[in-house]
Amino acid sequence: MENEAELVKVSSYVGVNQKFFQEKFKNAMDFMAREMELSGVKAVLFALDGLVSKQIITLSILNPLMESELPKHVEDRLGFIEEKVLGSMEQKRESDLDTLLVLLMSGFAVLCVDGCSEAIVFGVQGFDSRGPEEPQNEVMQRGAKDGFTESYQNNMAMIRRRMKTPALKFEKAEVGSQSHTPVAICYLEGIASEKILAKVREKLQGCDLQTALGAGYLTSFLERGGLFSGVGLTERPDVVCGKIEEGRVAILVEGTPSVLLVPFLFVENFQTLDDYLTRPFYAAFVRWLKYIAFFVSALLSGLYVAIAAHHPELLPESLMLKIAQAESETPFPVLAETLLLYFLYEMLREAGLRAPRSLSATVSIVGGLVIGDTAVSAGLVSAPSLMVVALTAIAGYSVPRLYEPLSLLRLGFLLAGGFFGVWGVMIGFAFLLMDLCGSGSFGVPLLTPVSPFQSLLVHRDVAGRKSWKKLAQWDAKVQDMPGSRERGQ
Amino acid sequence: METAKHRISASQFFLMMFVSRIVVTIALNARYLGGENMLEAIFSYGLAMALGLLLALPVWGLARLYPELSIGDAAQAALGKAGKAVPLFYLFYFILVNGSSLGLFQIFLLDTVNPEFSSALTIAALLGVALYGAFRGIETVARCAVCVFAVLLPMVKGRRKAGFFGWAGGTFLFTGILLLLLAGCLGPYAATQNFPVYALSSITEIRSMQRLDAVFVGVWMTGMIIKLACDLYACRVCFTSLAGRKCPKTALFLSGAAILLLAFAAAEKLTAQRILLNTRLLLFCTVGIGGVLPLLVWGIGWLKQRKGG
Numbered sequence: 001m002e003n004e005a006e007l008v009k010v011s012s013y014v015g016v017n018q019k020f021f022q023e024k025f026k027n028a029m030d031f032m033a034r035e036m037e038l039s040g041v042k043a044v045l046f047a048l049d050g051l052v053s054k055q056i057i058t059l060s061i062l063n064p065l066m067e068s069e070l071p072k073h074v075e076d077r078l079g080f081i082e083e084k085v086l087g088s089m090e091q092k093r094e095s096d097l098d099t100l101l102v103l104l105m106s107g108f109a110v111l112c113v114d115g116c117s118e119a120i121v122f123g124v125q126g127f128d129s130r131g132p133e134e135p136q137n138e139v140m141q142r143g144a145k146d147g148f149t150e151s152y153q154n155n156m157a158m159i160r161r162r163m164k165t166p167a168l169k170f171e172k173a174e175v176g177s178q179s180h181t182p183v184a185i186c187y188l189e190g191i192a193s194e195k196i197l198a199k200v201r202e203k204l205q206g207c208d209l210q211t212a213l214g215a216g217y218l219t220s221f222l223e224r225g226g227l228f229s230g231v232g233l234t235e236r237p238d239v240v241c242g243k244i245e246e247g248r249v250a251i252l253v254e255g256t257p258s259v260l261l262v263p264f265l266f267v268e269n270f271q272t273l274d275d276y277l278t279r280p281f282y283a284a285f286v287r288w289l290k291y292i293a294f295f296v297s298a299l300l301s302g303l304y305v306a307i308a309a310h311h312p313e314l315l316p317e318s319l320m321l322k323i324a325q326a327e328s329e330t331p332f333p334v335l336a337e338t339l340l341l342y343f344l345y346e347m348l349r350e351a352g353l354r355a356p357r358s359l360s361a362t363v364s365i366v367g368g369l370v371i372g373d374t375a376v377s378a379g380l381v382s383a384p385s386l387m388v389v390a391l392t393a394i395a396g397y398s399v400p401r402l403y404e405p406l407s408l409l410r411l412g413f414l415l416a417g418g419f420f421g422v423w424g425v426m427i428g429f430a431f432l433l434m435d436l437c438g439s440g441s442f443g444v445p446l447l448t449p450v451s452p453f454q455s456l457l458v459h460r461d462v463a464g465r466k467s468w469k470k471l472a473q474w475d476a477k478v479q480d481m482p483g484s485r486e487r488g489q
Numbered sequence: 490m491e492t493a494k495h496r497i498s499a500s501q502f503f504l505m506m507f508v509s510r511i512v513v514t515i516a517l518n519a520r521y522l523g524g525e526n527m528l529e530a531i532f533s534y535g536l537a538m539a540l541g542l543l544l545a546l547p548v549w550g551l552a553r554l555y556p557e558l559s560i561g562d563a564a565q566a567a568l569g570k571a572g573k574a575v576p577l578f579y580l581f582y583f584i585l586v587n588g589s590s591l592g593l594f595q596i597f598l599l600d601t602v603n604p605e606f607s608s609a610l611t612i613a614a615l616l617g618v619a620l621y622g623a624f625r626g627i628e629t630v631a632r633c634a635v636c637v638f639a640v641l642l643p644m645v646k647g648r649r650k651a652g653f654f655g656w657a658g659g660t661f662l663f664t665g666i667l668l669l670l671l672a673g674c675l676g677p678y679a680a681t682q683n684f685p686v687y688a689l690s691s692i693t694e695i696r697s698m699q700r701l702d703a704v705f706v707g708v709w710m711t712g713m714i715i716k717l718a719c720d721l722y723a724c725r726v727c728f729t730s731l732a733g734r735k736c737p738k739t740a741l742f743l744s745g746a747a748i749l750l751l752a753f754a755a756a757e758k759l760t761a762q763r764i765l766l767n768t769r770l771l772l773f774c775t776v777g778i779g780g781v782l783p784l785l786v787w788g789i790g791w792l793k794q795r796k797g798g
Binding site (some may be wrong): 047310311313419420421422423424425426427429430431434435437438 | 604605606614615618622625703704706707708710711713714718778
């Protein structure tokens with residue numbers, strides 16, 4: 001008999017394989033091993049409860065097996081079962097025990113037959129999964145209402161339903177040395193850059209993770225760091241289809257309803273599917289609103305503190321007097337007051353987000369009353385400061401994809417403006433520009449086509465949005481953007 | 490020896506140069522112009538530009554002789570080990586010139602603006618951002634120049650020669666108009682001001698420009714950042730030529746620290762101010778390092794190539 005410690009291949013003795021699996025799944029009550037005798041030959045079917053459909057196993061595997069007559073020759077047994085007894089779409093032979101373990105944990109059933117040094121695996125997944133719902137974080141006015149779910153297979157089907165072309169590819173990969181999380185690299189063959197694809201494969205292979213419980217785990221492996229991410233995230237299949245058509249690569253991760261998109265440009269943070277479904281002039285108007293909202297959210301509180309504290313002469317006289325009067329009635333300097341409001345707001349936002357749904361209404365009311373009314377009427381904070389902080393917060397929600405960097409930028413500009421006045425804000429802005437201009441995503445500059453500048457592209461889909469008649473004539477691939485190192489690949 | 494890679498376009502490069510040049514003109518005053526009559530300075534500036542074109546000829550010659558090499562590498566190719574002195578001179582030149590510009594800016598802050606916060610800390614922050622830009626590379630600085638001064642983008646595209654003349658002409662035009670405005674609006678009052686450009690903007694009657702002194706200084710600072718980042722990147726190239734390998738971050742930090750020290754010295758010590766803000770010394774250094782050194786390297790390189798067949 002083979003030594004169990006050295007066992008890596010399926011043994012021709014079913015008992016040895018059974019012992020191996022039982023040892024591995026010791027104290028795992030979901031492990032199932034169904035022993036049976038097929039024409040006098042011992043066989044065991046292994047599966048994990050909850051991951052497989054017992055009904056499919058009974059009807060499609062156990063019943064046909066029990067009724068069959070196995071050939072006497074050992075070599076013919078597996079071939080006979082595969083060809084004459086079972087007709088599952090997803091079945092294959094496997095001899096590596098470690099691979100069988102991963103397959104078992106992915107919802108496959110494993111059949112070991114005495115005398116055979118290979119096992120047959122069947123795809124009989126039957127775990128419950130949530131149906132497609134409207135994405136909570138990417139609400140659209142006119143777009144489709146279905147969003148990705150936690151099952152990456154369902155997500156692949158959602159993309160395939162919208163892109164009926166054989167050029168659509170889903171390459172399989174795996175991340176997590178413990179979780180063995182399946183990942184699908186989705187792209188359009190002939191459109192996506194081979195160089196970018198190779199980089200994606202290489203980076204996913206280099207993921208030094210034990211577990212990958214969400215798409216966000218992979219983000220840091222796909223980007224070089226910096227304030228703004230070069231990796232996009234979406235919950236919408238229609239968005240993924242639009243992006244891969246422009247040469248981007250999508251990464252679907254099992255267990256998460258968000259799909260990663262690379263390369264991802266800075267201007268894409270301001271684009272939504274609704275922009276392409278409404279009239280061009282309105283889409284351009286909304287886009288400009290978002291650009292303004294971005295700058296308001298990042299700079300307004302810093303500029304307010306800088307001007308109120310250091311350069312009041314920049315304001316019209318009447319406004320300056322109003323602010324000065326409001327400030328004279330509060331105990332704190334304008335920087336401390338705005339910082340206090342900023343942190344209070346962020347705390348309330350976090351509380352509203354994390355509190356149980358039944359409590360979030362209470363949090364909003366308490367927050368609104370405490371900050372909005374009591375603090376001002378008690379003379380703790382001034383109304384202009386409160387208005388500025390509220391305005392910057394609301395403006396930030398116009399560009400939800402940038403909320404995280406914006407909340408930190410706000411704090412940075414607030415401090416810079418408080419300590420160095422308008423100059424501090426300008427130095428901070430120069431730093432921000434340096435960071436943006438120096439960042440890239442898979443060889444494509446993050447700020448393209450604004451910098452490096454290309455007038456045609458900016459007019460097409462950045463400063464405004466051309467009509468579909470014109471957009472349809474363009475063959476704009478992300479790898480061909482100005483400044484890209486992957487141009488023409 | 491490292492060969493240069495073409496990473497930025499001619500328009501990006503000359504825009505960066507344009508920003509670096511016009512930022513200096515903001516500090517124009519009667520002392521720098523060598524006389525009280527600013528209108529005459531327009532003619533002088535035209536002559537200076539012509540001299541600048543002459544000075545640039547050896548650099549063009551070098552670029553044709555060694556198209557892939559920076560001047561430091563080209564000097565080593567032409568002069569052997571002795572050529573290492575050339576990037577060293579350039580390194581000192583960049584430190585001196587930027588120390589002088591930053592010092593002048595700090596004097597401006599102390600004398601004219603007199604802010605409530607530390608001016609030394611302000612210029613240190615300014616240099617810090619420029620260092621960050623230099624670390625991120627020439628592409629970052631060039632793209633940033635495009636972003637900040639997109640409005641002033643001169644119509645230079647593609648070809649280097651067109652870019653060069655666009656840059657020279659654009660700078661001359663900008664400075665000429667600036668001097669004309671100074672002389673026309675301020676008259677003899679301009680000669681009494683340390684920073685007449687700033688004085689002009691503070692007393693302007695154009696409503697949209699009124700009381701925007703702080704913003705004006707901010708714009709100057711942003712231009713300074715581009716100039717500093719660009720020159721610090723040039724220091725990085727010089728270090729690479731000197732060491733024959735990639736420039737370590739500490740070397741760039743040291744250059745930044747040296748610039749900062751010179752700036753502080755220029756602002757605090759009168760002796761240092763006399764040396765660092767001495768226009769004749771700066772002119773001598775510019776002509777020597779910007780014109781004579783490239784001419785020497787080009788001459789020897791040309792002879793060497795002719796000898797070698």
